[in-house]
Amino acid sequence: MDLKQDLSHYIELINKELQKYMDIYPRKNKTLIDAMNYSLMAGGKRLRPVLALASYNIFNHEIEEVLPYACGIEMIHTYSLIHDDLPAMDNDDYRRGKLTNHKVFGEGTAILAGDGLLNYAFEIMLQDAVKRKNVSPYVESMRVIAEAAGINGMIGGQIVDLESENKTIDGDTLEYIHLKKTAALITAPLKIGAIIGQASEVDIENMEFIGRNLGLAFQIRDDILDIIGENDKLGKNVGSDENKQKSTYPSIHGLEYSINKVKELTLSANEKLMKYNNASFLYELSNYLINREF
Amino acid sequence: MDLKQDLSHYIELINKELQKYMDIYPRKNKTLIDAMNYSLMAGGKRLRPVLALASYNIFNHEIEEVLPYACGIEMIHTYSLIHDDLPAMDNDDYRRGKLTNHKVFGEGTAILAGDGLLNYAFEIMLQDAVKRKNVSPYVESMRVIAEAAGINGMIGGQIVDLESENKTIDGDTLEYIHLKKTAALITAPLKIGAIIGQASEVDIENMEFIGRNLGLAFQIRDDILDIIGENDKLGKNVGSDENKQKSTYPSIHGLEYSINKVKELTLSANEKLMKYNNASFLYELSNYLINREF
Numbered sequence: 001m002d003l004k005q006d007l008s009h010y011i012e013l014i015n016k017e018l019q020k021y022m023d024i025y026p027r028k029n030k031t032l033i034d035a036m037n038y039s040l041m042a043g044g045k046r047l048r049p050v051l052a053l054a055s056y057n058i059f060n061h062e063i064e065e066v067l068p069y070a071c072g073i074e075m076i077h078t079y080s081l082i083h084d085d086l087p088a089m090d091n092d093d094y095r096r097g098k099l100t101n102h103k104v105f106g107e108g109t110a111i112l113a114g115d116g117l118l119n120y121a122f123e124i125m126l127q128d129a130v131k132r133k134n135v136s137p138y139v140e141s142m143r144v145i146a147e148a149a150g151i152n153g154m155i156g157g158q159i160v161d162l163e164s165e166n167k168t169i170d171g172d173t174l175e176y177i178h179l180k181k182t183a184a185l186i187t188a189p190l191k192i193g194a195i196i197g198q199a200s201e202v203d204i205e206n207m208e209f210i211g212r213n214l215g216l217a218f219q220i221r222d223d224i225l226d227i228i229g230e231n232d233k234l235g236k237n238v239g240s241d242e243n244k245q246k247s248t249y250p251s252i253h254g255l256e257y258s259i260n261k262v263k264e265l266t267l268s269a270n271e272k273l274m275k276y277n278n279a280s281f282l283y284e285l286s287n288y289l290i291n292r293e294f
Numbered sequence: 295m296d297l298k299q300d301l302s303h304y305i306e307l308i309n310k311e312l313q314k315y316m317d318i319y320p321r322k323n324k325t326l327i328d329a330m331n332y333s334l335m336a337g338g339k340r341l342r343p344v345l346a347l348a349s350y351n352i353f354n355h356e357i358e359e360v361l362p363y364a365c366g367i368e369m370i371h372t373y374s375l376i377h378d379d380l381p382a383m384d385n386d387d388y389r390r391g392k393l394t395n396h397k398v399f400g401e402g403t404a405i406l407a408g409d410g411l412l413n414y415a416f417e418i419m420l421q422d423a424v425k426r427k428n429v430s431p432y433v434e435s436m437r438v439i440a441e442a443a444g445i446n447g448m449i450g451g452q453i454v455d456l457e458s459e460n461k462t463i464d465g466d467t468l469e470y471i472h473l474k475k476t477a478a479l480i481t482a483p484l485k486i487g488a489i490i491g492q493a494s495e496v497d498i499e500n501m502e503f504i505g506r507n508l509g510l511a512f513q514i515r516d517d518i519l520d521i522i523g524e525n526d527k528l529g530k531n532v533g534s535d536e537n538k539q540k541s542t543y544p545s546i547h548g549l550e551y552s553i554n555k556v557k558e559l560t561l562s563a564n565e566k567l568m569k570y571n572n573a574s575f576l577y578e579l580s581n582y583l584i585n586r587e588f
Contacts, residue, residue, distance in 0.1 A: 026450060029454055089405065108380075111382060115408070116449045119443050119445070120445055123440035123444050127437060130433050136424075139424050139429060142420050143420035143424050150413040150414055151414055152318075155413060156322065158406055162402050173322070
């Protein structure tokens with residue numbers, strides 16, 4: 001199998017589905033849809049929805065079953081970026097090499113575009129769920145997503161991140177931020193892929209373990225790239241965390257330790273993945289994520 | 295029956311349930327919960343969740359069935375107020391006679407508190423739904439709520455409202471704003487009360503009709519009170535819409551026409567309500583809303 005080919009195939013499926021959801025232009029609120037569309041279609045990596053599809057494919061074959069929930073997760077991820085970039089939060093002008101949402105549409109519209117994407121995520125998932133005969137796995141998946149995105153998940157990580165600016169924080173607090181702000185919404189797609197794919201309890205737990213490890217590895221790699229990466233590849237200013245005096249994994253634990261930690265977490269995830277016959281895509285993807293440069 | 299006594303009973307049920315959901319203080323993110331709690335427990339009228347309980351009671355008796363969804367709607371309503379008050383939106387310093395969320399906790403935390411409440415609304419509803427045996431009415435209710443709160447509902451109204459500041463708008467646009475920004479989230483509780491109460495299709499449609507009328511009447515009454523009300527009762531500055539050069543129902547149609555419109559909408563809702571045996575609370579409530587002074 002070819003990682004890049006499979007990845008392109010997944011991303012194409014996701015982009016088509018997302019575009020379908022955005023091809024609704026109500027008479028009166030075009031600005032809002034434009035602002036939502038701007039960030040949702042800004043060329044993100046689609047890592048989270050790809051993970052949902054790949055996890056589902058280990059256990060089942062009707063990929064349309066998981067697609068709306070994969071797209072819901074991507075909408076939630078995108079809303080979090082829009083709000084995170086706002087002047088009252090990280091105050092970033094660029095994201096993925098493009099002007100941030102509020103820089104193009106203004107702060108008020110950017111806040112509403114974020115709200116709109118979070119709400120729309122649940123709306124499209126529920127629109128799908130009401131049509132399902134065996135609805136339980138879908139309801140449980142939405143619960144998992146809400147929990148991962150919420151006050152004990154991503155938003156919980158955001159608030160601690162916000163409070164930690166211009167402060168020295170300890171390793172535990174940073175790990176909390178990374179686990180909640182990043183790993184939670186990387187674990188969720190792997191988990192719901194298994195739930196909707198009708199996997200066993202043990203398999204669902206395995207996917208959760210893999211998600212936690214890959215999510216943390218992914219964020220530490222991000223911290224590393226902020227130091228050693230190139231501006232144009234990352235699409236944001238290298239050293240931007242340092243400029244904001246934000247603690248990062250390397251600033252607390254050192255660069256070498258951080259690089260080893262990424263390897264260790266990935267290895268541990270891959271050990272679990274090796275138990276599955278159809279997990280070669282995820283296996284290769286996790287190896288690719290260790291070495292990614294953007 | 296006694297309107298005030300029944301209303302107090304409903305409000306007590308709702309406040310207890312809301313407090314239960316908020317009595318979770320995770321180790322690291324107390325600030326976020328405090329900010330969410332501040333606005334959620336700021337002494338709102340609880341009109342929306344009361345409508346859900348009252349509508350449910352027309353058709354059924356196990357009120358606990360609808361309570362989490364009533365609370366979810368109140369959380370969504372509260373988040374919309376927090377974001378609406380932000381400097382980039384309406385820039386209000388006071389709400390219900392208290393400092394607005396961002397005035398107390400800062401803008402970044404207020405944005406996250408709003409996000410947190412919107413997400414938590416779906417989280418608590420889904421936590422309930424996964425435990426239900428006959429889950430369909432609950433999934434359909436969440437879909438109805440997501441639609442009413444979303445880009446074709448409340449948020450759709452917000453964006454047109456935001457774009458209409460310092461502009462002259464026509465009657466149709468104002469009606470769109472009122473229907474979407476206000477009536478949608480007054481219709482939703484009446485509708486889901488009927489859905490979870492196992493009402494017939496016709497009854498669900500009747501509740502939708504009643505909600506649209508009462509919601510529009512409620513907002514027009516709000517516009518009227520902004521002109522004739524007293525500062526301290528309203529908890530915000532009278533004339534504040536005028537100061538922001540916002541178009542209101544009376545500024546477009548005149549005060550007398552507006553007062554008559556409120557009566558007409560309420561009468562039409564009450565005609566439908568009279569068909570039901572157990573609707574006297576809603577009937578009296580809608581008459582009370584016409585004449586309310588805050």
